[in-house]
Amino acid sequence: MRRNPKNPDLRTDRRRSRITTPKMKYDTKPYVIGVDMGGTNTAFGTVNRYGEILFRDYINTGDYHSGGDYITALSLAINRLLSENDLQDSILGIGMGTPSGNMNDGSISGAANIEWAKSDEKIFLARMLTEKTGLPCRLANDANAAALGEMIYGVARGLKDFIMITLGTGLGGGIVVNGQLVAGHNGLAGELGHVRVVGHNGRRCGCGRTGCLEAYCSATGVSRTAREFLEANPAKNHSLLCDITDREITSKDVFDAAKAGDSLAVDIFRFTGRILGEALSDFVTFSNPEAIILFGGLTLAGDFLLDPLKESFEENVLGMYRGKTSILVSELNNTEAAILGASALAWGCGSPSGGHVENSDGAIFHVACDFLDFVEQVAVK
Numbered sequence: 001m002r003r004n005p006k007n008p009d010l011r012t013d014r015r016r017s018r019i020t021t022p023k024m025k026y027d028t029k030p031y032v033i034g035v036d037m038g039g040t041n042t043a044f045g046t047v048n049r050y051g052e053i054l055f056r057d058y059i060n061t062g063d064y065h066s067g068g069d070y071i072t073a074l075s076l077a078i079n080r081l082l083s084e085n086d087l088q089d090s091i092l093g094i095g096m097g098t099p100s101g102n103m104n105d106g107s108i109s110g111a112a113n114i115e116w117a118k119s120d121e122k123i124f125l126a127r128m129l130t131e132k133t134g135l136p137c138r139l140a141n142d143a144n145a146a147a148l149g150e151m152i153y154g155v156a157r158g159l160k161d162f163i164m165i166t167l168g169t170g171l172g173g174g175i176v177v178n179g180q181l182v183a184g185h186n187g188l189a190g191e192l193g194h195v196r197v198v199g200h201n202g203r204r205c206g207c208g209r210t211g212c213l214e215a216y217c218s219a220t221g222v223s224r225t226a227r228e229f230l231e232a233n234p235a236k237n238h239s240l241l242c243d244i245t246d247r248e249i250t251s252k253d254v255f256d257a258a259k260a261g262d263s264l265a266v267d268i269f270r271f272t273g274r275i276l277g278e279a280l281s282d283f284v285t286f287s288n289p290e291a292i293i294l295f296g297g298l299t300l301a302g303d304f305l306l307d308p309l310k311e312s313f314e315e316n317v318l319g320m321y322r323g324k325t326s327i328l329v330s331e332l333n334n335t336e337a338a339i340l341g342a343s344a345l346a347w348g349c350g351s352p353s354g355g356h357v358e359n360s361d362g363a364i365f366h367v368a369c370d371f372l373d374f375v376e377q378v379a380v381k
């Protein structure tokens, strides 16, 4: 037996690899559900206490025209998954990561990439999902959920100050200061995709303003850059991307072309990486993070994106911060990490004092019921 230095009440028995203090007894319900709501798909899965996704499914976010229709479809799909696998009585709660999610009241509003959630009117998704499923539900902005996932399962293990950037259909941000997510006065802190980076003639953003970071540095931003570059550089019309005429060019198309040596595709990532690097250099001044963690489909572009990003970051960062912030890429499986991050929110549904979850290293984390004392490593097996 040994004592945990941070919490002397906790004792672990190494021989049996089991927590022995009654306070740390795991809650009776062994699973949670993680819901990753994206602009295109909503993926969800049942997750056990060791961060393993057991069963999963998805619905198409874009198929629905109101929050009510969407939640009805999502709850049907969740209930079906639970009954098929006989898990109806084994779920502690649901954690949901959404674009523009408000962790204080479980609502979303002003979600630039979801037609029915674009307005400033709040849609209380967490409460609606609870009404349909009978399960407690906690909701946070998707980048905050991803930050929580990285703290427990990913590259942010052991970090107390970092900024999470998610690069998907849009660009999300989550800010962790002293081990706690910054929620803000209205629960809306960290919408870094809507920091304006182009002041004059900037691109129109889904939020209705112009020049936002997300309009440049996201999957849709890369797609727009590709079209603009093709139109502005007729001399480069031998690019592989010219062959794509019947649909939008995707960031994957640009990546495939870059790998094949297409110079226009390489330029598109360079343009994207330089804008993002400069923006990140400014974000550093806000909270002096130890690391900035990048997550999402766009990071698959690897060095095509990261080299210009790091170069631009180092060029632009204020001198006092130079060399003090690492740019890291999530090592979690892209399709699993978002579900895991969202699911981590739900462990706090365990009791009024929160609940516990363990990662593959045997480190045990306490997830608090409220977001002020959010997640803390409390023991190691």
Ligand SMILES: [Zn+2]
Pocket: 112, 193, 194, 205, 206, 207, 208, 209, 212, 214
């Ligand atoms: Zn915007």
